[in-house]
Amino acid sequence: MALQARWQQVALMDLPADFLVAVGRYCGQSAGEKVAQLLWRRGIRDRASLDRFIDPRTYQPCDPFAFGVEMKRAVARLDRARQDGERVTIWGDFDADGITSTSVLWDGLGQFFPPEQLDYYIPNRDRESHGLNIANLDRLATEGTTLIVTCDTGSTNLTEIAHAHTLGLEIIVTDHHTLPPERPDVVAIINPRYFAADHPLYHLSGVAVAYKLVEALYQRFPDLPQTPLTDLLDLVAIGLIADLVALQGDCRYLAQVGIEQLRKQDHPQTATRPGVAELLKLCKRSGDRPTDISFGIGPRINAVSRIQGDARFCVELLTSRDRPRCQALAEQTELANTRRKELQKTMVAAVEKRLEQVDLSTTHVIVLDDPQWSAGVLGLVAGQVAQDYGRPTILLTLGDDGMARGSARSTHGIDLYQLVYSQRELLHRFGGHPFAAGLSLAADNLPLFREGINQALRRQLPDPTQLRPTIAVDLSVTVAELGETLFKELKLLEPCGMGNPAPLLLIEDCWFQTVRNANIKDRSGKQVKYIKTQFMICDRTSSQGFPGVWWGHYSDELQGDRRYDAIAELDYNTYQNRYEIRLIDLRPSQAHSPNTAQTPAILDWRTDPDPNADRIDCVRVDHCPLVWDDIQQRFHRAVHQAQPLALAYHAPAAPSPEDHLKRLIGMAQHLHTTGHTVTLADFQAALQVSDRQLTLSLAALTAMGFSQEHTPQGIRITAYQSPTDAAAADVVVTQLCDAIAETHFRHTYFERVPLTTVQQKLAESET
Structure with a gap:
């Protein structure tokens, strides 16, 4: 079960009248007071910055030659390759940013190179992983490539770059990932990480860096291209938003103008990319919002390599003008995405089960x-x-x-x-x-x-409670305020993403009706093991309700006779032509929780168990906690189910650190003598330790001289020799003993903590 998130809400501020007027001029049907609060909190506090943020026509993007000598070297080397008839290979990556980066270079460089001089390569996710690899560098050299242009990869492939030199290959790196300690030995490396963190280009994704290279070529050789540079912007927007980079500076500008270009693909009269048009049709979106990428196009492109390994055809899907071919390729992405949803749901459940231990x-x-x-x-x-x-x-x-x-x-x-x-x-x-x-x-x-x-x-x-999930609430609204006017007001923040998140709305003391759920279906009508719940949300301002959806949840999680506080995003469903909310998180209404009669009773059965316990409907805490979250999660379930919470645990009988060490050494000696292999689960169960204590126990065995072999089948002790560094071994053993002692202390504390303290802590967790 996921941890209960903290909700944080910032109080409304008194904003300057001139700022409210400036925002209101962009809002049309509303005064813009709500979005003005959000803009102010996000650092947009004057007319000039407001205009640049909302209207891309007032923003001045950086020149591509801001990359300095690296960009000049790249352009000069590409020009020489063009004039000398060299074979150039684009080396991309298999995720959405890498696929769109490759597509931008394929279309963009294709304006300067004839088809016989240009090709591209996408690594297979299953066999090769990210980055350059020696086997395919050898193949490209054999096939006549002399220049490689990477995109969304290559910055840290120092070994592979050195090998390329031995083959006579030269490399231009375009990338945005973390830089190596020293500049790689390449013709040019165009990477925004060389800029200061506050530079407008710093957050560019791989596709935006590739675009800047093409833009530089368009500037230097304006008479060669036959198509406008702006034709690439829809691909730039897809890669930028799908890669979750901070949408600030030039990133925001490119996403804004890219979405304008993407919107054209939804109309036959203006569409230039049949593959993108087919993807929009399959995900039932129009291309005018960033969510059409983050929830629609992006996951479908990413799904191909996740399911099939080989995503090379996605470049053809995005760049081909052959509509029937693009339709067939888009269907392949849809099938891959359907399978991806099933796998993801199954694996999340498996991970959560493991996390219970x-x-x-x-x-x-x-x-x-x-x-x-x-x-x-x-x-x-x-x-x-x-x-x-x-x-x-x-x-x-x-x-x-x-x-x-x-x-x-x-x-x-x-x-x-x-x-x-x-x-x-x-x-x-x-x-x-x-x-x-x-x-x-x-x-x-x-x-x-x-x-x-x-x-x-x-x-x-040091304090793990600092890592509790936190949800930052932007605004408190009523159900009556949901709809077109508020949606259009909040849309001024778009495109949203990293650094500029979509607004989260708090709807207090609400209830749900007409709740239903079903498995979603694929293109053939087959059900997919992926759940969504649909509902109408109501509050005192609207008994009629407002539609919404809760992905990955079942209808029985929304009880019709309960009151809730909900956090949601306001969205527009193009397919159903309606405004709706997307539910993010939920908790019992604060108006009906800890300080009211609905607060569940807390039954203390630690020292005085109830003889009728088995017949009492309650939420039990059967295992002795180590942290307050262990009790709080059960308490939240008790609130949700309107049942008492029963503390029915005892501190487990655990060995002392010294006894644990003796048992650990004895088990290791036995395994060494017999040569047996034991699963880690059985080893852990025999020691009666947590995951962390198991890790420390294995590290202690290594420090004490027990060599281990780990396989999918388990662990085997292969050899023993006296430790060469006794002092280092003592440090590791001390860590283990301290961890055992700490666990014993925590168990003892929770066995003896007064009920009044438990009640106080649980009340605090609900605020």
């Missing part, structure tokens, strides 16, 4: 692995888990080659790249940025990696 009181970074998990959806699930549990999350799948490969996602503004980089000595490959990363490492290194990365974040944030 994780000690979140001592876990700062969630690191889980399973050989059965599909690599293609690890990043999506990691992102959902990170959001629901408030902790950076790393999910990995284990291969037959003894390697663990997976994806990492961040939360709470934690720099994930630096966090994972702190464990670089344990990694095989790693790349990404502060919000998301991909990595691989030997499976044998997983216990050390799990403990090491937790220690790294623990040093930054």
